[in-house]
Amino acid sequence: MAIATINPATGETLKTFEPHSAAQIEEILARADAANALMRATTFAQRSAWMHAAADLMDAELDRVAGLASTEMGKTIGTAKYEVTKSANGMRHYADHAEEYLADETPVEASTVGASAARVVFQPIGTILAVMPWNYPFWQVIRFAAPALMAGNTGLLKHASSVPQTALYLGELFERAGFPAGAFQTLLVEGAAASKLIDDRRIKGVTLTGSVGAGSAVAEAAGRNVKKSVLELGGTDVFVVMPSADVAKSAEFGANSRTQNSGQSCICAKRFYVHEDVYDEWFAAFLAKMEATTGGDPFDPATGFGPMATEQVRAEAHELVEDAKAKGVTVHTGGELPSGPGWFYPSTVFTDVTPEMRIYREECFGPVACVYRVSSVEEAIERSNDSDFGLAASVWTTDPAELARLQEGLEFGAVFANGNTASFFGLPFGGVKDSGYGRELGRFGIREFVNTKTVWEA
Numbered sequence: 001m002a003i004a005t006i007n008p009a010t011g012e013t014l015k016t017f018e019p020h021s022a023a024q025i026e027e028i029l030a031r032a033d034a035a036n037a038l039m040r041a042t043t044f045a046q047r048s049a050w051m052h053a054a055a056d057l058m059d060a061e062l063d064r065v066a067g068l069a070s071t072e073m074g075k076t077i078g079t080a081k082y083e084v085t086k087s088a089n090g091m092r093h094y095a096d097h098a099e100e101y102l103a104d105e106t107p108v109e110a111s112t113v114g115a116s117a118a119r120v121v122f123q124p125i126g127t128i129l130a131v132m133p134w135n136y137p138f139w140q141v142i143r144f145a146a147p148a149l150m151a152g153n154t155g156l157l158k159h160a161s162s163v164p165q166t167a168l169y170l171g172e173l174f175e176r177a178g179f180p181a182g183a184f185q186t187l188l189v190e191g192a193a194a195s196k197l198i199d200d201r202r203i204k205g206v207t208l209t210g211s212v213g214a215g216s217a218v219a220e221a222a223g224r225n226v227k228k229s230v231l232e233l234g235g236t237d238v239f240v241v242m243p244s245a246d247v248a249k250s251a252e253f254g255a256n257s258r259t260q261n262s263g264q265s266c267i268c269a270k271r272f273y274v275h276e277d278v279y280d281e282w283f284a285a286f287l288a289k290m291e292a293t294t295g296g297d298p299f300d301p302a303t304g305f306g307p308m309a310t311e312q313v314r315a316e317a318h319e320l321v322e323d324a325k326a327k328g329v330t331v332h333t334g335g336e337l338p339s340g341p342g343w344f345y346p347s348t349v350f351t352d353v354t355p356e357m358r359i360y361r362e363e364c365f366g367p368v369a370c371v372y373r374v375s376s377v378e379e380a381i382e383r384s385n386d387s388d389f390g391l392a393a394s395v396w397t398t399d400p401a402e403l404a405r406l407q408e409g410l411e412f413g414a415v416f417a418n419g420n421t422a423s424f425f426g427l428p429f430g431g432v433k434d435s436g437y438g439r440e441l442g443r444f445g446i447r448e449f450v451n452t453k454t455v456w457e458a
């Protein structure tokens with residue numbers, strides 16, 4: 001994929017970028033390698049001050065920075081500002097909590113292991129490569145960069161080829177805030193070239209957020225080189241509505257979840273399992289909200305959601321829609337490719353989705369909802385779990401026994417009750433099955449790329 005800023009609202013190529021040459025890549029790797037010694041010599045307090053400074057820079061540059069995201073990947077300006085502010089606050093979270101998250105631990109009494117002293121310390125491991133997607137072009141990067149830098153590691157960002165200006169901004173941000181030269185840099189390289197970087201002995205680990213295909217390519221290279229990897233690969237997330245739920249609220253939240261970021265969110269609801277006792281009422285409210293949420297100019301504050309990020313992502317989503325239509329799905333709204341410029345796609349609602357349709361199992365990264373009727377909590381759990389993915393589930397019920405059963409039975413990395421799935425600074429984020437492995441955020445996230453070292457003294 002060419003490295004370029006293409007305005008998704010118009011399809012116009014605004015700026016193209018040459019990938020870094022072999023010599024430039026070597027220079028960047030050498031700078032990162034040299035920065036490790038400098039980073040190891042810093043204290044939490046120093047890193048925290050620089051991280052706060054980086055967060056303050058993002059806040060001060062909010063309008064310009066949010067405009068970059070809207071221009072490069074089409075999200076509405078309001079959601080872009082929210083994302084940039086969230087990113088700055090996520091940096092502050094790690095600036096304030098990293099030392100506590102990585103404090104020494106004494107899991108056993110020293111005498112029980114024949115020692116006078118025994119503890120566990122958490123030390124940086126060096127340069128980590130981050131292969132990142134375009135859908136939350138700031139937040140996806142920051143939730144890697146903030147813990148990595150606060151742990152004393154250095155970072156290399158290989159961002160999606162469709163968001164190069166965002167990538168270059170992030171590649172300069174941390175040095176501008178005071179971090180040592182080379183602590184966090186951007187590499188302009190295309191997808192497949194990123195996997196080759198993992199062979200370099202100076203890269204100590206890799207994290208990727210994106211598709212299963214890209215994730216398995218990166219994990220394969222990491223495995224061959226015996227390097228740690230973390231994968232966050234999206235999902236076909238579920239939204240379960242039981243009879244005791246607040247029907248109106250859950251219908252509204254469900255539609256918001258499916259259309260947020262033009263449906264291009266790993267944890268937004270894609271499969272809706274609604275109990276038959278409330279199905280008709282819920283479906284009518286959901287459909288009305290989906291029909292009322294429409295795409296438009298991302299810079300117009302009245303727009304519900306912007307265009308899809310790239311021509312390819314829209315084509316992939318529409319392919320799933322066309323396949324379902326050819327196999328007899330019922331289309332309640334949407335499902336047609338709009339004419340005109342840009343990569344817009346309408347809110348789409350399907351029922352009668354059957355297992356032979358690709359959309360039954362595959363992730364649809366667009367505002368397309370598949371709604372199913374269920375007759376019990378057990379059926380909702382069984383059908384939710386009948387998926388290759390397992391990232392996050394949103395369940396709606398006020399019955400405590402039913403909620404406990406859903407929390408226990410759903411094979412997902414997170415179960416949210418009576419609210420939409422989201423990422424929070426202090427809570428782990430990640431999935432099971434094809435949704436990946438490892439966790440981002442909170443204490444769990446910062447401990448992914450450290451040497452958990454046992455220190456024992458006779």
Ligand code: NDP
Nearest residue numbers: 132133159160161190191194210211214217233234266365
């Ligand atoms: P990709 O997985 O192709 O892109 C994500 C990142 O991986 C980009 O930086 C990309 O670089 C890079 N990449 C691609 N191929 C390789 C490779 N072989 N080795 C190393 N890095 C690679 O996602 P797409 O943008 O093509 O989107 C396709 C689908 O992926 C979506 O429809 C959605 O299902 C899923 N996805 C999930 C996301 C999530 O949040 N979990 C985010 C984005 C996508 P480059 O841009 O240069 O190709």
